[in-house]
Amino acid sequence: DQQVKQNSPSLSVQEGRISILNCDYTNSMFDYFLWYKKYPAEGPTFLISISSIKDKNEDGRFTVFLNKSAKHLSLHIVPSQPGDSAVYFCAAFDSGGSNYKLTFGKGTLLTVNP
């Protein structure tokens, strides 16, 4: 039972355009969401997060949108750059727990073409 789903295994966009990566979740207890970026042969690095009390969080070129009623979040990258090419993982968290476990999606490979 996959609680965090990234239904697009891959996405290809042109440099300078917008990249939109999507994530759906099923567990209504999740109240904090994170995006991680992973380059080949490196560990995942934290990118941006959002609490369920917000519907948008922005950090430079990266914006995460949360639609709680639809249990859906998306990561927007504007403008996309070739260096953004990586695997992006969506993760969710239930802050009511005591172990700070994250539940990850399977990832989306973003390729930004020059």
Place this chain on the structure above:
Amino acid sequence: NAGVTQTPKFRVLKTGQSMTLLCAQDMNHEYMYWYRQDPGMGLRLIHYSVGEGTTAKGEVPDGYNVSRLKKQNFLLGLESAAPSQTSVYFCASTEGLIVGGGYEQYFGPGTRLTVT
């Protein structure tokens, strides 16, 4: 600060051999985690620890054991390696809720393990 480090970076084992992966963090984090990443499967939690001397099972614990004898170290052991354990292993740590921040986990660079 080195952050989260993992030893070794690469290892090849024969079926039935044993080994220990070492994770160390210098951020004084309370919580530590071991994940495995396989193609098309994302990051799956193997075991985790909520503090020195504690361990707990994650999503895919079978075939692995862990120990957290010191706060800064989290060891992952394979007693009898199997080809199904061929994977990339990541260690992560977190302080938990950071005032003004969030619940980010910080990851190590990974260990690529091949079992033949």
